[in-house]
Amino acid sequence: MRDLLVTALFFYGAIKAFRHPYFAALLWVWIGLMNPHRLGWGFAHSVPFAMVAFLVMAVSMFMHPKEVKWPRSGPLTVFILFAVWVCITTVFAIHVPESVGLLIATLKMMLVTLMIATIVRTREEILGLVVVIAVSIGFFGVKGGFFTLSTGGAFRVWGPPSSVIEDNNELAVALIITIPLLYYLILQKDKLVSMLPFLSKVGAKWLKRMLLASIALCAVSALGSHSRGALLAIVAMSSMLWWRSKSKLTVGLVLLILSPAIILFMPEEWTSRMSTIKTYDEDSSAMGRLNAWTMAINIANSRLMGAGFANDSPLIYQMYAPDPNFVIVAHSIYFQVLGQHGYIGLGLYLLFWILTYRTAGRLMTKTRERPEWEWVWQLAGMIKVSIVGFAVGGAFLSLAFWDMPFYFMVVLVVSEKWVDDRLYVEAGTGQAQSGVREGAGRTGVAS
Structure with a gap:
């Protein structure tokens, strides 16, 4: 079925x-x-x-x-430069055949991301893209949230099989960065009801309740994943949401009340696992990550172009890792890119995200005093929150080439093009009207 x-x-x-x-x-x-x-x-x-x-x-x-229509933007330019660089580094990879296979998959994702950026144009299309992104990931949050509540958090929540976010840790970060998008849909509930006929039977009021329940279940599911990186990402994102909130006292009280309740609900196994954040030097998983991160630094120090996509092999660990027998993936978007593509690759990757974050800030500045464009201001603000969640949660996971975060860039770039197109029309209309007034003035003097 x-x-x-x-x-x-x-x-x-x-x-x-x-x-x-x-x-x-x-x-x-x-x-x-x-x-x-x-x-x-x-x-x-x-x-x-x-x-x-x-x-x-x-x-x-x-x-x-x-x-x-091709939107011109700084993040897109750096995105293309980064794609070119990973092609170059693959040529000089240690394991070329394996790296080529991973390169092809990466380039396919990057090409489609660029294609999507040229297709999405209108407000309705931007909102529709956000809906599909949020619902596609939020589905697993709702499903996992019910599972966590029904089992008392005794079992870990896993992601969709045979996918990038199949592992519990990856799923948790995916859910965390989806929560701001779900909140944005609450802010746009009236527009959603007018766009999607089948929601008219639900109504804006019930749609809001459903989305609030989805947010709560996604948060429960993220905690039910037993991911320590997810916990840090939740703290970082919650702090930013509180900072951006107009009702800091109310939001702060809600967070203070919910935090102890969640901790008391989760089983002792969850509490014990979270407590290892303080004693990372006694945890084998944490030490394995430090071993992989040190190896990435050693690779970048000795190879300008890194080791290529396939750098988690026993051979490379024998060459560059402090402990050559502890072979794992990088478990960090930053050290993943550093080990695979060197300092230049990491520099381009960081520049891309800095420019993307600045695009969101620039959008908020352009639309701050325009009530009719409040939907853009809210969207840029929520995506900034999601980027922070990804920056923190991704520091402990190998998700550097996962496509969802790149869609944040697409949404921001096409939204800025939407705004700039209207500002350009307004500027042209204003100049035309000014020219008419000036012409009329000159005619009057001559007469």
Whole structure:
């Protein structure tokens, strides 16, 4: 039944995608983030839906070139430079064949990200993209939240099978950075009801309640993952939400009340695991990460272009790691990029995220005094919160090339283009009106 449902939804989306490339973008994001076909056990489990979605998007863009517009932006430029650099580093990788395979997967993700940035244009399309992103990940938060509550947090919550966020730690960070998007949907509940006819029966009031429940369940699910990095990300993101809130006292009291309640609800195993944050030197997992991070530094110090994508092999650990027998992945987006692509690669990666964060800040400045553009101001603010959550949570996970965070950049870039287009029209209209007034004045003097 699940296989038939997913296949039917996919082909319905594909039919609409041939008419408008935007629907192809939504189709790709849904399949790529949620992996709904992996939730079944029949024929759909192994169908290459992602490949089909990519082909549909490419064909649709070719059929409708007028709906494809390239947005110029600093983050996009650095994004392309970073893609070029990882191609160069792969040529000089230690394990070239393995690195080439990973490079192809990475370039496919980066290419589709650029394609999506050229397709999304209107407010409705931007909001629709946010909805698909939030729902695709939020589904597992709701599911995992109920599981955690029903089991008292005794078991860990896992992500969608055969996906980048299958592991409990990766899922937890994914849920954390989704929460601000779900909150943004609450702020846009009236617009959502007007956009999506089937929500008119639900109503804005009940939609808000459903989204609030989803946020709570996502938070419970993230804690139920037993991820220490997720706990740190929650603290960082909650602090930023409190700082940005207009009702700091109310939000602060809610956080103070909920924190002890959550800790008391979770089992002793969870509390013991979280307490190892203070005693990391006694935890084998933490020491393994330090070993991998030291290896990444040693690689970057001796190889300008790093070791390539496939750098978690016994051979490379023998060459650069303090403990050559403890072989694990980097467990950090920063050390992952550093070990794979050297200091230049890390510099480009950090520059990309700095420029993306600054784009959000610039958007908030442009729209702060424009009530009619409040939706952009709110969106930029929530994405800033999500970026902080990813920056902290990603410090302990190898998620440097996961596609969801890059969609934050896409949303910000296309939103800024939307705003700039309207500012340009206003400026042109103002100049035209000024020219008419000046011409009228000169005519009056001559007469």
